[in-house]
Amino acid sequence: MIDSRLASIEGRLVVSCQAYPGEPMRSPAIMAAVAQSVVAGGAAGVRAQGLEDLEAIRPLVDVCLIGLVKRGADGVFITPTVEDALDCVAAGADIVAVDGTRRDRPDGQPLSATVAAVHAAGGLVMADCGSLDDALYSVAAGADCVGTTLAGYTGERPVTLGPDLDLLTELVAQLAVPVLAEGRIRNPAEAQSCLIAGAYAVVVGTAITHPTRITQTFTQQLTTTDQTV
Numbered sequence: 243m244i245d246s247r248l249a250s251i252e253g254r255l256v257v258s259c260q261a262y263p264g265e266p267m268r269s270p271a272i273m274a275a276v277a278q279s280v281v282a283g284g285a286a287g288v289r290a291q292g293l294e295d296l297e298a299i300r301p302l303v304d305v306c307l308i309g310l311v312k313r314g315a316d317g318v319f320i321t322p323t324v325e326d327a328l329d330c331v332a333a334g335a336d337i338v339a340v341d342g343t344r345r346d347r348p349d350g351q352p353l354s355a356t357v358a359a360v361h362a363a364g365g366l367v368m369a370d371c372g373s374l375d376d377a378l379y380s381v382a383a384g385a386d387c388v389g390t391t392l393a394g395y396t397g398e399r400p401v402t403l404g405p406d407l408d409l410l411t412e413l414v415a416q417l418a419v420p421v422l423a424e425g426r427i428r429n430p431a432e433a434q435s436c437l438i439a440g441a442y443a444v445v446v447g448t449a450i451t452h453p454t455r456i457t458q459t460f461t462q463q464l465t466t467t468d469q470t471v
């Protein structure tokens with residue numbers, strides 16, 4: 243029986259609303275406005291980073307909220323500890339996205355400890371994975387769903403140009419839990435191809451909510467055109 247919070251995103255789009263440290267949009271109020279905007283556009287869920295952002299977004303959107311805390315950008319950095327995961331639940335996350343890799347975690351606890359703590363607090367767990375072995379490990383640890391979020395970022399999978407459809411297909415075939423496609427989905431056609439491959443839901447970030455990188459896709463193309471003239 244799938245939890246209603248997870249069921250609410252089945253076959254739908256979740257939008258990741260994140261700004262990175264030092265960027266102009268790195269403010270809870272701005273991320274909350276972005277979250278409201280994507281919900282107005284039809285997003286069935288919002289994925290957001292940081293306790294302040296989660297607290298700002300929660301009262302303003304009535305959709306499934308996937309929360310995480312990032313600690314740095316190397317190794318295990320997505321909600322790396324039990325305490326971080328519980329903080330996400332307290333800040334309003336329905337689902338807590340956590341590192342679902344087999345790497346050692348900074349608090350020395352296994353992933354199953356985070357899953358048990360989040361479940362006890364009433365939340366669900368999305369395990370962000372980088373490979374099939376990660377996903378199998380996460381499901382064994384009790385994760386409610388897995389994501390292809392870390393495919394290409396842990397050294398186990400190539401950095402595909404678009405989503406890692408091969409991994410997605412493999413996870414869908416092998417796992418009994420919902421598989422969310424996430425990572426490098428660049429446009430609606432690629433999002434649709436993820437659903438066709440069996441993704442339970444599709445999570446898109448950069449291509450919708452990161453104006454600097456979206457702008458670069460235009461400026462770089464224009465430069466290329468200039469050089470050919």
Ligand SMILES: CC(=O)N[C@H](C=O)[C@@H](O)[C@H](O)[C@H](O)COP(=O)(O)O
Pocket residue numbers: 258260310391392395424425426427445446447448449
């Ligand atoms: C690897 C990692 O740190 N991923 C992060 C996870 O929360 C975010 O930086 C991504 O933006 C998110 O996964 C969505 O992916 P994309 O922005 O490619 O649509």
